[in-house]
Amino acid sequence: MSIVLPSPGRRVPCEQCPLRATPHFRAFEPAELKFVSSFKAGELQAETGTTLMSEGTHSAHMYTLLSGWAFRYKSLPDGRRQILNYMLPGDLLGLQGSVIGEMDHSVEALSPVVLCVFQRDRLDELFRNHPGLGFDITWLASREERMLDDHLLSLGRRTAMERAAYLIAFLHQRAAAVGLDGSKQLHIPISQLHVADTLGLSIVHTNKTLRKLADRKLIRWHDRACEVLDVDGLMEIAEWDGLPERKRPLI
Template sequence: MSLVLPSSGRRVPCEQCPLRAMPSFRDFEPEELRFVSSFKMGELVAETGTTLLDEGSHNSHLYTLLSGWAFRYKTLSDGRRQILNYLLPGDLIGLQGSVIGEMQHSVEALSPLVLCVFERNRLHELFRNHPGLSFDITWLAAQEERMLDDHLLSLGRRSAVERAAYLIAFLYHRAASVGLASPSVLYLPITQMHVADTLGLSIVHTNKTLRKLQDRNLIRWLDRSCEVLDIEGLMEAASWEGPVARKRPLI
């Protein structure tokens, strides 16, 4: 799949970023916005299926997802894959490699996407001169840890049907928070193989599990996407009350 390298030109200046107008993101102080605008090098465009970051690789950039979907995953030596989490607009990508020195997971584009590209070497400047932005990055890392805690609980203690319902409801709420879902419907750009690799189920078991949710008119499974029909019913099936609404940072 093609990957367009970042350029110095920016199609979406930080000052005009459409994500900043959304109520789910906190407002920047003027000096913070000026720094982030200078921190941004350009934008990167990728097609569905592009590997954005490879486990074990070193990367000189940090990214924010501006539009589209992606997912983080790890693989075993025989190629078996575990999807760890899904990435939506506003999510920070590559922080682990920036701090540790190499990526401990891979990232793949789930749909056509656009990334904002930042120079990793300026992270020290951010932490030294902008405590508010430093807290934001720490908050984003803590939020990722919290989501992984919830996913581990689901994998370890929920039944297959509950796990599938939780995953789809979780993705619905994440998408709704960044304006990707109407009050009643959302098309998730995932295949049954993505669901299987997220839930740790075989593709056959996944198919049977999703059919049970479809039979209850909670979802409609399409060729390469899932239509959410009843988010409240999915949350009830998962015994999940949903996320706590709170403003989040946007780098």
């Protein structure tokens, strides 16, 4: 599948960005908002399964996920895949390629997505003239490192059921923070293969593990979606205290 440009009428001005109304994100200073509005080159829309970025490629842009879900992953030559992390609205994509010059991972759309597009060649201007925004980008990179530390701990030391409980609780908390839980039970748009590729388990072991969580009435599995029934119960199994509650930057 390929990325398609939406019609100009569907462009969301930064001043009217729906994410800015979410309490999870810090407010821009007027000068910062003016710069980010000019920094944004447009939007891209992609369907589920679209490769948004490919390992080893160069890009003239970086992106903020405006809506939808995506995931970052690396692959071995024989096609085996390790999912590194999941991207939700407000997350920055492509910073690695913007700074280092080449992507060291790939990104795939987990659902239909809309991306805000930013010009990489103006990144120097952002750091030079808007140090607050420069700090925000550094903060986002540090936050990603912290999440990966937690993921590595889970892969290295938790049991299979603890790993699965941690992953689903983690995704639930991240989605709830940006308002994706709504008034109903949250459906996370992942398949059991995504879970297996995240946890480093076989699909058979993953299926058995998720069935144990379902038997405890903690989750309900649907076709390509996991319904979270008891996030506190998942956190208790994983012995995980959850994500810190604090405002975060939005570029």
